[in-house]
Amino acid sequence: MLHQVQTNDNTIADVxxxxxxxxxxxxxxxxxxSPQTKTKALLAMxxxxxxxxxxxxxxxxxxxANAKQAELAESLVxxxxxxxxRIAGIAEGIRTIAELDDPVGAVIAAWERPNGLQIxxxxxxxxxxxxxxxxxxxxTADAGALCVKAGNAVILRGGSDSLNSSRAxxxxxxRGLKQAGLPEDAIQxxxxxxxxxxxxxxxxxxGAIDVIVPRGGKSLVxxxxxxxxxxxFAHLEGLCHIYVxxxxxxxxxxxxxxxxKMRRTGICGAAETLLVDGAAAGTHLMPLLEALTEAGCExxxxxxxxKVFPALKPATEEDWSTEYLDAIISxxxxxxxxxxxxxxxxxxxxxTEAVIAEDSAVAERFxxxxxxxxxxxxxxxxxxxGGEFGxxxxxxxxxxxxxARGPVGVEQLTSxxxxxxxxxxxRP
Amino acid sequence: MLHQVQTNDNTIADVxxxxxxxxxxxxxxxxxxSPQTKTKALLAMxxxxxxxxxxxxxxxxxxxANAKQAELAESLVxxxxxxxxRIAGIAEGIRTIAELDDPVGAVIAAWERPNGLQIxxxxxxxxxxxxxxxxxxxxTADAGALCVKAGNAVILRGGSDSLNSSRAxxxxxxRGLKQAGLPEDAIQxxxxxxxxxxxxxxxxxxGAIDVIVPRGGKSLVxxxxxxxxxxxFAHLEGLCHIYVxxxxxxxxxxxxxxxxKMRRTGICGAAETLLVDGAAAGTHLMPLLEALTEAGCExxxxxxxxKVFPALKPATEEDWSTEYLDAIISxxxxxxxxxxxxxxxxxxxxxTEAVIAEDSAVAERFxxxxxxxxxxxxxxxxxxxGGEFGxxxxxxxxxxxxxARGPVGVEQLTSxxxxxxxxxxxRP
Numbered sequence: 074m075l076h077q078v079q080t081n082d083n084t085i086a087d088v089x090x091x092x093x094x095x096x097x098x099x100x101x102x103x104x105x106x107s108p109q110t111k112t113k114a115l116l117a118m119x120x121x122x123x124x125x126x127x128x129x130x131x132x133x134x135x136x137x138a139n140a141k142q143a144e145l146a147e148s149l150v151x152x153x154x155x156x157x158x159r160i161a162g163i164a165e166g167i168r169t170i171a172e173l174d175d176p177v178g179a180v181i182a183a184w185e186r187p188n189g190l191q192i193x194x195x196x197x198x199x200x201x202x203x204x205x206x207x208x209x210x211x212x213t214a215d216a217g218a219l220c221v222k223a224g225n226a227v228i229l230r231g232g233s234d235s236l237n238s239s240r241a242x243x244x245x246x247x248r249g250l251k252q253a254g255l256p257e258d259a260i261q262x263x264x265x266x267x268x269x270x271x272x273x274x275x276x277x278x279x280g281a282i283d284v285i286v287p288r289g290g291k292s293l294v295x296x297x298x299x300x301x302x303x304x305x306f307a308h309l310e311g312l313c314h315i316y317v318x319x320x321x322x323x324x325x326x327x328x329x330x331x332x333x334k335m336r337r338t339g340i341c342g343a344a345e346t347l348l349v350d351g352a353a354a355g356t357h358l359m360p361l362l363e364a365l366t367e368a369g370c371e372x373x374x375x376x377x378x379x380k381v382f383p384a385l386k387p388a389t390e391e392d393w394s395t396e397y398l399d400a401i402i403s404x405x406x407x408x409x410x411x412x413x414x415x416x417x418x419x420x421x422x423x424x425t426e427a428v429i430a431e432d433s434a435v436a437e438r439f440x441x442x443x444x445x446x447x448x449x450x451x452x453x454x455x456x457x458x459g460g461e462f463g464x465x466x467x468x469x470x471x472x473x474x475x476x477a478r479g480p481v482g483v484e485q486l487t488s489x490x491x492x493x494x495x496x497x498x499x500r501p
Numbered sequence: 502m503l504h505q506v507q508t509n510d511n512t513i514a515d516v517x518x519x520x521x522x523x524x525x526x527x528x529x530x531x532x533x534x535s536p537q538t539k540t541k542a543l544l545a546m547x548x549x550x551x552x553x554x555x556x557x558x559x560x561x562x563x564x565x566a567n568a569k570q571a572e573l574a575e576s577l578v579x580x581x582x583x584x585x586x587r588i589a590g591i592a593e594g595i596r597t598i599a600e601l602d603d604p605v606g607a608v609i610a611a612w613e614r615p616n617g618l619q620i621x622x623x624x625x626x627x628x629x630x631x632x633x634x635x636x637x638x639x640x641t642a643d644a645g646a647l648c649v650k651a652g653n654a655v656i657l658r659g660g661s662d663s664l665n666s667s668r669a670x671x672x673x674x675x676r677g678l679k680q681a682g683l684p685e686d687a688i689q690x691x692x693x694x695x696x697x698x699x700x701x702x703x704x705x706x707x708g709a710i711d712v713i714v715p716r717g718g719k720s721l722v723x724x725x726x727x728x729x730x731x732x733x734f735a736h737l738e739g740l741c742h743i744y745v746x747x748x749x750x751x752x753x754x755x756x757x758x759x760x761x762k763m764r765r766t767g768i769c770g771a772a773e774t775l776l777v778d779g780a781a782a783g784t785h786l787m788p789l790l791e792a793l794t795e796a797g798c799e800x801x802x803x804x805x806x807x808k809v810f811p812a813l814k815p816a817t818e819e820d821w822s823t824e825y826l827d828a829i830i831s832x833x834x835x836x837x838x839x840x841x842x843x844x845x846x847x848x849x850x851x852x853t854e855a856v857i858a859e860d861s862a863v864a865e866r867f868x869x870x871x872x873x874x875x876x877x878x879x880x881x882x883x884x885x886x887g888g889e890f891g892x893x894x895x896x897x898x899x900x901x902x903x904x905a906r907g908p909v910g911v912e913q914l915t916s917x918x919x920x921x922x923x924x925x926x927x928r929p
Contacts, residue, residue, distance in 0.1 A: 444532065453926065
C-alpha cells in the first residue's frame with residue numbers, strides 16, 4: 074500500500090486549508106495561460122497517462138486487492154478496475170478536451186453606447202473548482218482536464234477505494250502541467266481518505282473554492298447540497314417524464330419511449346414516468362405498454378391505466394417520486410397537455426422531460442410551461458448529455474437555476490467580466 | 502401609525518413561511534405571463550403610483566414624523582422623504598422598466614447537431630427573488646418592477662423607518678398587477694418591521710427564495726453574505742482603482758481621474774485609489790495631484806509619493822483597503838502595469854478598475870490580468886452602472902463570479918433552459 078498521510082481532524086483541516094491556498098495561488102497563472110499552453114499541457118497529460126500505464130495499473134492492483142479484502146460489491150469493483158483499454162480511453166478523453174475551443178477570452182456579447190463606450194462581455198475562468206466523486210479513477214482525469222481547459226484550478230477528492238489509482242493518474246496529469254510550464258498545484262488530489270476532507274471542502278476552504286461539483290449517487294449529492302457553503306453544480310436525481318400526446322405519431326412514440334427508458338436504465342436521463350394523453354387511451358396506450366414489456370420493462374400503472382389493463386401492477390403514490398434507475402416505469406393517463414404539465418410540476422426533479430406530439434401547439438405549451446433544465450420534443454430523454462449536446466465533455470448535469478443549468482461543460486465552468494473601451498469619456 | 506401585525510419570533514417565522522409559499526405559487530403564472538401582460542401590469546403600476554400620490558404622501562408623513570421623534574440623521578430623513586417630484590420619478594422609473602425588452606423566452610444560443618436535433622438555449626425567469634433594502638421607499642417600486650419584468654415573484658423587505666411609505670407604494674403596485682390579471686402575491690412586502698424577518702428570508706424560506714439581493718450599506722450586505730443559505734447578488738464594497746500609465750494622455754488622465762473620484766464620491770463606482778506609473782512620476786504625478794486638490798479632494802500618499810511631495814498626508818496600510826465614499830483618495834507610485842496589477846490583486850474588491858494608457862499593450866494586459874467585474878480603458882470608473890451600460894435599470898452590482906457579475910439588470914434576473922426539437926431521434 075502506498076504511503077498514507079497520518080491524520081487526525083486537526084491535521085486534516087490544516088492539510089485541506091493548505092490545499093485551498095495552493096489552489097488559489099495556482100488559479101492566477103492558470104487564468105491567464107494562453108490557449109496554446111493549456112492545450113500543450115492537456116496533450117502532455119494524455120501522453121503521460123499512456124506512458125505511465127504500468128504504474129497506474131500497479132496502483133490499481135493495490136486498490137483492487139483492498140477492494141477484494143473489503144468484499145466490495147462487484148459493480149463497484151468493475152468501475153474501479155483499469156486495464157490497457159480503459160487507460161487508452163482516459164488518454165483519449167483528455168485529448169478530446171484538449172481539442173475543444175478554449176472558452177476563456179471569448180467575447181460573448183458586445184455593444185456600443187451613444188457616448189462611444191464599447192462594452193464587451195468576455196468569458197473568464199471561475200477560479201477554483203472542487204470535485205467530489207466516488208471511486209471511479211477515470212473521473213480524476215476527466216474532471217482535472219475539463220477544469221484546466223476552462224482555466225480553473227481544481228481540487229479533486231475521489232472515493233477512498235480508488236485512492237491509489239487516482240494518485241497514479243494524478244501524477245501523470247501533474248507531469249503534463251509541468252511540461253507546459255503551468256503550476257503543479259493547478260490539479261491537486263486530496264491525499265487522505267478521511268471523510269473529514271469532504272467536510273472541509275464543503276466549507277469552501279476559507280473562500281478558496283468557488284464552486285463544488287459532486288459526481289456520484291444520490292446520497293453523495295444530497296450531503297453536498299445540504300452542507301456546502303459554496304455554490305454547487307449538481308442534480309440530485311433525474312426523474313424524467315415523457316408525455317405522449319393524442320397527436321403523437323405512434324411508431325415514433327414507441328421507439329422514443331423504449332429508447333428513453335431502456336437504452337441505459339442507470340443514467341440520469343433515463344425516463345422514469347410515462348404520461349399518456351387520456352384521449353389516446355384507446356389508440357396509443359396498449360402499443361406503448363406492449364413495446365415496453367417486450368423490451369423487458371416492468372410497468373407500474375396508475376388507477377386509470379389499471380381500469381384499462383387490470384392485470385398490471387399498480388403504482389403507489391411513492392412511484393411517482395421514484396427514480397428507478399432500473400427497467401421499471403410508472404405509467405399514468407393524464408388529461409392532455411394540461412394534465413401532463415400539472416403532473417410534471419408536482420413530481421419532476423427539473424432535469425429532463427420530453428413531449429411526443431405532432432401538434433406543434435402542444436409542444437409549444439410544453440416548452441413554455443415545463444420548468445426543467447432540458448425539454449425535448451419528439452426525441453429521447455437519453456440525449457440529456459453534454460456530449461450529445463455538442464459540448465465535447467461534461468462534468469455533470471445541473472438542475473439548479475443559478476449560473477449553470479443542464480450539461481456542465483467547459484463554458485459552464487467559466488464566469489465573465491466586462492471590458493469597456495473608451496476614448497476619454499467621463500460621466501456627466 | 503398604521504396597524505402593525507402583532508408578532509413574536511414564532512409568528513414571524515410563520516408569516517414569512519406563508520409569504521414564501523405564496524411567492525412560489527405566484528411565480529408559476531408570472532413565469533408564463535406574456536410580455537404584453539407584464540408591460541400592461543407595469544404601466545398600470547406607474548399610473549397607480551401617480552393616482553395614489555395623496556395616500557403615499559400621507560403614509561410618508563407618518564414615517565417622517567416617526568423619524569423626527571427617533572432623531573434620525575438628516576441624510577437618512579432625506580432619502581426617506583417623498584414629494585410630488587419624487588413620486589413622479591418613481592412612476593417614471595417603472596415606465597422605463599416597462600419599456601425594456603422582455604428577457605423571458607429570448608433565444609440566447611441555438612445550434613444543430615449532426616443527428617438533426619435542434620438545440621436552443623432560452624431565457625427563463627429565476628423564480629422568486631428576495632430583496633432586502635434600507636429605508637428608501639423608491640426601491641420598493643424599482644425592485645418590484647424589475648423582478649416582475651423578468652417574470653419573477655419578489656419578496657420585498659424594506660427598512661423599518663420606511664414601512665408605511667413602502668406599504669402605500671406596494672398597494673399601488675398590487676393594483677397594477679390586478680389590473681393586468683397577474684397574481685397579487687407576485688410582489689409581496691414583508692409587513693413586519695422585526696429584524697427576524699430578514700433572518701427568515703436568509704434561510705430561503707424552505708426553498709421558496711431562489712436568490713437574495715441586498716441593497717444597502719456594507720453592514721447590511723456583510724450580514725446577508727455571511728448568513729444567507731441561498732445565492733446572493735451583491736457587492737460588499739467598491740474599492741475601485743485607476744492606473745495611469747506612462748503612456749497616458751495627461752489631459753485625459755486628469756479629467757478621468759477627477760471625474761472617477763469626485764463626480765459623486767458616495768457611489769460604489771467612485772475611485773478610491775490612484776496608481777501612477779513610476780516612470781511617469783516626473784510628468785503625470787504632480788498635475789494629477791493638483792487637479793484632485795483643486796477639485797477639493799484630500800490626498801493620502803504612499804512613501805514613494807511622499808518622497809516627491811513631502812508635504813502630503815501619508816497613507817497608512819489601512820488606506821489601501823479603505824472605501825472612503827468621500828472626497829479622499831489614496832495615491833501610490835507603482836512599477837508600471839505589473840506593479841499596478843499586483844497592487845490591484847492585493848487590495849481590490851473586484852468591482853471596477855480603470856487603466857489610462859495610450860499604449861494598447863498596457864490596456865490589453867490590464868484587461869487580461871485584472872479579475873474584476875468591470876474593467877475600463879480610458880474611461881471613468883463612474884460608468885459602473887446598469888443604466889450607463891444600457892441595461893435600462895439595475896437592481897445592484899454584483900462582484901461574485903456566479904451567474905450575475907457586474908450590473909444586475911433584467912437579464913441577470915433570469916435563468917435559462919434548453920429546448921430540443923427532434924423528429925423522432927433516439928440515442929444509439
